[in-house]
Amino acid sequence: MLNKVEEVGGQTNLITVVNQKGGVGKTTTVLNLATCLSAAGKKVLIIDLDSQGNASTGLGILPEDRKMSSYDLIIAEEKLSNVLKETKVPNLFIVPANSDLASVDMDLVNTEQKAVRLRRCLIKELSETRKFDYVFMDCPPALNLLTVNSLVSAKMVIIPLQTEFFALEGLSQLMVTIKEIRNTFNKELRILGVLLTMFDKRNNLSIQIEEDVRSTLSDLVFNTMIPRNVKLSEAPSYSLPGVIYDRKCLGSIAYQKLAAEFLKRERNTLSSTG
């Protein structure tokens, strides 16, 4: 537990993108939203917290440039400035991931304050330098210690939900975890929004699931939905975010709309929490 509530990051907004279900669009959302905000002149950092390293791959970070990773930030308490890398997207930086991260749960299990490691690492440097407007954390598909560390560090959460039959499955467990973290380590944590991804407007099931999710979660759901779009899934193999690979495709247009809605919601969320 933190001895006192220390603010993470000063003016920097830290957003974690979480869903313990795999393949729901967490990484795609991090890459494209972060890129849209960078293009709008914001300085943005992605912290890749998934040992799969998909966010790092999606930005073309080579294996030899991943020797220092988010593992070193959390376990070796390496300085942020020593582990981050520039990307080919102007204003966008990344702390890459490598397979070392797979052992973080084991490495931390007997350590004191295992849930606040990342928060402690981020507090100092972000507050002092105010270097970034936004930090996005790309979580693994698990409610493990890395995901908990990201929730303890973040100011806001985005939850992508794939528009498919089991969309809401697991959400209540995630909500309980968020509530527990709010009651213990991070009372400032807010859910910025639930994002429907891979929406297919020709599919009646997609439409019905959208209705269900909106009637269950109402205002929590972003108005913007991300359509299923092949260009978004092709982009990582070109080491580019979709919004750069093909900025005019429907998926990219949706992420640009999401960025505008993100900025609006962020302002409202910040003003409603004082």
Ligand SMILES: Nc1ncnc2c1ncn2[C@@H]1O[C@H](COP(=O)(O)OP(=O)(O)OP(=O)(O)O)[C@@H](O)[C@H]1O
């Ligand atoms: N809107 C979309 N349309 C089509 N394909 C998509 C879309 N969003 C994501 N994908 C593809 O679906 C797969 C899963 O997406 P992504 O990697 O973003 O999910 P994830 O939640 O990060 O997965 P994991 O839990 O494994 O980290 C990827 O191959 C990605 O390219």
Ligand SMILES: [Mg+2]
């Ligand atoms: Mg991912």
